[in-house]
Amino acid sequence: MTLDMAKRGQKIYIKKINDEKIKVQAIRLGIYEGAKVDCSLKIPFGPVILSNRMQEIAVGRTLAKKIEIDVIKEGA
Amino acid sequence: MDCCSGIKIDIPKGFKKLVLAGNPNVGKSVFFNALTGMYVDVSNFPGTTVDVSHGKFENYVVIDTPGVYGVSSFNDEERVARDVILYGDVILNVVDALHLERDLFLTLQIIDMGKPVIVALNMMDDVERNGIKIDIDKLSELLGVPVIPTVAVKGRGLEEVKNNIKNAKVGNIDNKIKEYLEEYKNKVEHQSEALMLLEDDDAISERLNIKTSGKREEIYRLRRERVDKIVESVIIKEGKGNRLRQKISSMTLNPITGIPILVVVLYLVFKVIGVWVAGDVVGVTEETIMVGYYEPFIRNIILKIFNQNTFMYRLLAGEFGILTLTPTYVIGLLTPLVIAFYFFMSLMEDSGYLPRIAALVDRVLSFFGLNGRAIIPIILGFGCITMATITTRLLGTKREKIIATILLGFTIPCSAQLGVIAGMIAPLGTKYILIYAFTILIVFALTGTILNKTLPGESSELFIDLPPMRLPKISNVLKKTWTKTIMFLKEATPLFALGALIITLLEETKIIYKIQDVFKPITESLLRLPKEAANAFIMGIIRRDFGAAGLTELSLTPEQTVVALVTITLFVPCIASIIVIFKERSKKEAALIWLGSFVLAFLVGGVLAFLIV
Numbered sequence: 290m291t292l293d294m295a296k297r298g299q300k301i302y303i304k305k306i307n308d309e310k311i312k313v314q315a316i317r318l319g320i321y322e323g324a325k326v327d328c329s330l331k332i333p334f335g336p337v338i339l340s341n342r343m344q345e346i347a348v349g350r351t352l353a354k355k356i357e358i359d360v361i362k363e364g365a
Numbered sequence: 366m367d368c369c370s371g372i373k374i375d376i377p378k379g380f381k382k383l384v385l386a387g388n389p390n391v392g393k394s395v396f397f398n399a400l401t402g403m404y405v406d407v408s409n410f411p412g413t414t415v416d417v418s419h420g421k422f423e424n425y426v427v428i429d430t431p432g433v434y435g436v437s438s439f440n441d442e443e444r445v446a447r448d449v450i451l452y453g454d455v456i457l458n459v460v461d462a463l464h465l466e467r468d469l470f471l472t473l474q475i476i477d478m479g480k481p482v483i484v485a486l487n488m489m490d491d492v493e494r495n496g497i498k499i500d501i502d503k504l505s506e507l508l509g510v511p512v513i514p515t516v517a518v519k520g521r522g523l524e525e526v527k528n529n530i531k532n533a534k535v536g537n538i539d540n541k542i543k544e545y546l547e548e549y550k551n552k553v554e555h556q557s558e559a560l561m562l563l564e565d566d567d568a569i570s571e572r573l574n575i576k577t578s579g580k581r582e583e584i585y586r587l588r589r590e591r592v593d594k595i596v597e598s599v600i601i602k603e604g605k606g607n608r609l610r611q612k613i614s615s616m617t618l619n620p621i622t623g624i625p626i627l628v629v630v631l632y633l634v635f636k637v638i639g640v641w642v643a644g645d646v647v648g649v650t651e652e653t654i655m656v657g658y659y660e661p662f663i664r665n666i667i668l669k670i671f672n673q674n675t676f677m678y679r680l681l682a683g684e685f686g687i688l689t690l691t692p693t694y695v696i697g698l699l700t701p702l703v704i705a706f707y708f709f710m711s712l713m714e715d716s717g718y719l720p721r722i723a724a725l726v727d728r729v730l731s732f733f734g735l736n737g738r739a740i741i742p743i744i745l746g747f748g749c750i751t752m753a754t755i756t757t758r759l760l761g762t763k764r765e766k767i768i769a770t771i772l773l774g775f776t777i778p779c780s781a782q783l784g785v786i787a788g789m790i791a792p793l794g795t796k797y798i799l800i801y802a803f804t805i806l807i808v809f810a811l812t813g814t815i816l817n818k819t820l821p822g823e824s825s826e827l828f829i830d831l832p833p834m835r836l837p838k839i840s841n842v843l844k845k846t847w848t849k850t851i852m853f854l855k856e857a858t859p860l861f862a863l864g865a866l867i868i869t870l871l872e873e874t875k876i877i878y879k880i881q882d883v884f885k886p887i888t889e890s891l892l893r894l895p896k897e898a899a900n901a902f903i904m905g906i907i908r909r910d911f912g913a914a915g916l917t918e919l920s921l922t923p924e925q926t927v928v929a930l931v932t933i934t935l936f937v938p939c940i941a942s943i944i945v946i947f948k949e950r951s952k953k954e955a956a957l958i959w960l961g962s963f964v965l966a967f968l969v970g971g972v973l974a975f976l977i978v
């Protein structure tokens with residue numbers, strides 16, 4: 290599945306980032322293939338908010354469709 | 366060999382370059398101010414909105430760099446920071462202790478450059494507040510450089526940082542990267558350049574005429590793994606995060622609460638700017654000071670040199686004079702407004718609210734081929750289109766820059782104009798205000814949608830860091846406001862002067878009246894307005910508020926007023942904005958935008974006149 294399908298509160302595993310430019314920039318912010326992060330919020334039809342420790346990142350919806358993920362843990 | 370960096374900073378003999386580097390909003394500027402005190406120079410990098418401050422501390426020239434997540438060339442900030450960091454002698458790396466996994470990436474990258482580094486582990490108050498414990502000695506040992514815990518805003522640790530700058534050390538370079546660097550050792554002067562080549566930086570490759578390695582992703586992954594390992598071993602106790610801040614953060618992001626919050630904030634901002642700054646403050650600065658004292662004063666001086674009936678007098682001190690109209694406009698009217706806008710922008714930026722607005726509006730702007738970041742030039746456009754158009758540089762792609770420039774030039778009324786428009790439309794009542802607002806909104810949405818559908822290429826997508834919400838430090842906000850305002854004035858004043866010159870020439874040659882004559886029949890038949898309204902539209906080319914003000918002298922029905930105001934809003938931006946558009950975009954694009962606004966204004970005005978007049 291892709292990141293736009295993640296639900297609020299889920300812990301996810303990032304499998305693949307299908308956007309070369311974003312991929313290298315994302316590594317620096319802790320989002321990379323193999324990273325485990327939380328989906329802390331979803332703005333309806335809008336960006337997905339990922340968080341990793343205190344770090345929060347907003348990922349545009351179209352971009353989220355290019356990021357393949359697995360859900361590790363369902364949200365509370 | 367720090368050529369080509371586009372900025373000239375004089376390094377006196379015996380001085381070394383101490384470069385402040387760090388992620389955005391980590392407290393670099395607080396350190397910079399603490400180190401350098403009052404005497405600071407700000408330089409703007411040509412072609413960017415990025416500025417770099419520099420000052421002196423002991424025998425160092427201290428250079429503040431824009432906040433970046435890494436040294437590379439993904440955007441203007443990074444290109445500027447890269448050129449400064451690459452050739453620094455000592456790096457003071459400010460790290461946000463709350464975001465180690467993010468910030469240490471840059472730290473390790475700078476260490477891999479082989480530069481002497483000292484780390485200021487800032488925001489320790491936040492760390493303590495969140496109940497997090499960090500093993501600072503361990504961090505220092507793993508990095509191989511001094512690490513000093515600080516709370517910059519409270520002055521904690523600043524002395525220690527100052528005293529330890531001389532102890533900055535070359536840190537522990539990743540073994541694998543060290544091995545790769547060997548390959549470039551004899552080809553370049555600085556290890557920092559070698560690292561850039563290793564990390565596929567095209568700009569540096571081109572500059573040095575040496576091929577890149579194609580290993581960027583591998584290097585970044587190695588560094589990321591190392592960061593994660595370091596973070597894991599230095600965090601002794603993990604915290605919970607500040608509940609209240611998280612609550613505020615998610616309230617600003619969730620549309621149900623976020624949109625009302627945004628509306629209230631923007632309402633307050635426009636209330637303060639629109640009523641107090643544009644009314645009271647500008648009343649004093651423009652009317653009393655500039656028109657009341659300055660203009661007569663300068664006219665008298667010019668009269669001593671040139672006769673009143675000469676071209677030179679009119680050029681310098683006439684109605685559109687370079688020494689009369691330009692300073693009155695720039696200092697009397699624009700400066701207070703620009704200061705106010707930058708003040709609120711800096712406030713929103715430093716509090717962490719601005720990126721959240723960007724995330725909130727991302728979806729809406731995506732219909733127009735923009736991402737959430739474009740909200741910055743759009744908000745600024747309500748201040749001054751010239752300022753906003755310059756700011757479109759921060760957008761990711763050329764496509765987005767064109768779309769934003771067009772939307773700004775066509776549909777957003779600047780504060781100067783908005784004041785006159787509000788004055789004319791408010792007495793007419795809600796119905797007419799709504800007709801005006803909806804027409805402009807529809808044109809905005811249609812223009813954006815059509816551009817998004819027709820322009821080739823793809824726009825960049827939102828991928829931004831949301832820094833924690835925090836109470837901004839006012840001195841910092843004021844300083845930011847000040848540097849940005851100065852930058853704007855330096856860049857825009859010549860444009861306004863050039864604009865005044867062009868208008869004087871158009872007037873001298875009587876061309877301006879010919880243009881007015883061309884527009885008179887269209888104004889009368891299509892817009893159903895008195896033909897004198899054409900004069901007002903053409904005056905709008907000089908200063909948008911002149912145009913709107915010209916309308917107040919005509920006797921118009923409420924319907925005609927709305928048509929006239931819609932037309933003048935959509936009509937070409939002021940001459941300084943047009944010059945900026947010509948500077949920023951290609952001549953062809955700029956000319957099309959300019960002509961397009963004539964067509965659009967009369968077309969929409971015509972349709973509206975047909976419907977309501």
Ligand SMILES: Nc1nc2c(ncn2[C@@H]2O[C@H](COP(=O)(O)OP(=O)(O)O)[C@@H](O)[C@H]2O)c(=O)[nH]1
Nearest residue numbers: 389390391392393394395488516517518837838
């Ligand atoms: N709580 C806290 N806030 C800080 C500290 N240092 C800086 N700040 C705040 O962080 C924000 C960003 O600081 P600034 O110096 O502009 O960061 P820069 O973008 O790196 O130059 C400002 O609002 C500062 O007041 C600190 O140690 N603790």
Ligand SMILES: [Mg+2]
Nearest residue numbers: 393394429432
């Ligand atoms: Mg700063």
